[in-house]
Every structure is written in structure tokens, then in C-alpha cells.
Amino acid sequence: MSAELAPLRAYIRRHEAPKGYNQVYGGIKAKDLPPRPLTQMKVREVLAWQDRIDARYPSEAAGAYQIMEDTLRAMVSHGKADPDALFDARTQDALADELMRGRGLDSYLSGKWSAERFCNALAMEWASLPVVTPVERVKRNAAGKVVKxxxxxxxxxxxxGDGLNKALTSTDEFLRVVRAIRETRPNIVPTPQAAPPRPKSAPRATTTAGAVLAAAAAALALWWAGVKASLCALPIISIICGG
Incomplete structure (x- = not known):
């Protein structure tokens, strides 16, 4: 169980079950309430109680995180819940963590998901939480055809709109709590790699050609100077050269 999730768990409990870890769906009649506090019952006993009242009520939500029978049974089937463990605060908190993981917790903490996406996923698990951006929904019939x-x-x-649930907190508060659990992990998002240095531009061909021509011209000038000096040394040519 992660301590960093404690504020988010507390936030969910406050809106899902303000009476605590022994709270059940408020519409259940006294004669159908659990035989003893939930925290004193084993997980398998809670499931048996939920199964017993399921047909008579629109909800059999149990505990601080208002876990439904189908959800709890699936967690037992997949090894996420020990049927012989007490349904106490420790177990319920651990189950909440598993439900969060099932809704993308690891993807959010690793930086792959935005806070908005994770909030919307959590809102699908806990009805008291709001979606923080508009969400498209569809209803299908038994054949899979979209009817709404x-x-x-x-x-x-x-x-x-189901006549049973409504959001009990604001989007701003929800986002603030969700963002806070990732702020405790400042290095979760990989640091963007610096762009590789741009290679130096290759010397232009015109520059190299110019250097060759300049060297050739200098060599030619030296050659002509030597030839001229030799010619002017002759008696007849020296008169022309001004000797």
C-alpha cells in the first residue's frame, strides 16, 4: 500500500462514505444490514451478504470505497483480494489502490497519462467524483447496437442521470488532489533529450578552388619575375630593360 496515495484515498472516502469503513448503501433496510460491522467480517462474508440482498436493492455498495459485489468478486477471482482477509481498513485501502491501478494509476504516475485522463477514469470507478472534461457515452442493446x-x-x-448517483465535489478540487500525488515524484517524467549539435558546414567548393587559383597565380608571377631578370641580364636586352 503506497503512502503517497493516502490523500487521494482520504478524498475518495470523504465523498463516497463519510461514515467510514463500515458504511453501506444508505437505502438498505435495517433487517437487511450486515450481521455485524463490515470491518469485523471476512471478505467472503461481505460477498455472501451482498449476494443475499442484491436482488432487493439497486446497490449493495460496501465499505469506505463503496465497493460493489461484482467488483469485489472479480478482485477475489483475479487474486487481488484474499477471501479470508478481514474487510478492515487495511484491506479496504489495499483494494482501493488496486481499483486505482485498474483505472490507470501506473500510467498516470509514470507520466504517460494526463491528470485529466486519470480523473475521468477514476470517475468511472467512483460515482461521487466528477469527470473533469466532457466524456462521450454510448448505450448498446444486447446485440451490441448503439441505441443512445x-x-x-x-x-x-x-x-x-441514473437516478442514483451525482458528483459530490468540484473538478478543481479533484484535479488538485490528483495532481498532488504526482508532485511527490518530481522525476517521473523523462527529461527531454537535448537536440544533437548541428554538424559544422563543410567548406564550400568555391573557397577551395579560389585558393588553388590564387596559388597558381602567385607561382606564375614568381616564374615571370625570374625569366625577366634573366633576359635583362643579356647586353642587348639590358638596354630595353633600362640597364
């Missing part, structure tokens, strides 16, 4: 499309606006519960 609609947009859940930012600030609303992902499950708004």
Missing part, C-alpha cells in the same frame, strides 16, 4: 449517445459534461458524475 450522449455527452457527460465536465463537473457531472459519469453515472449522472
Amino acid at each position: 449517445k450522449w455527452t457527460v459534461p465536465a463537473g457531472a458524475s459519469y453515472y449522472s
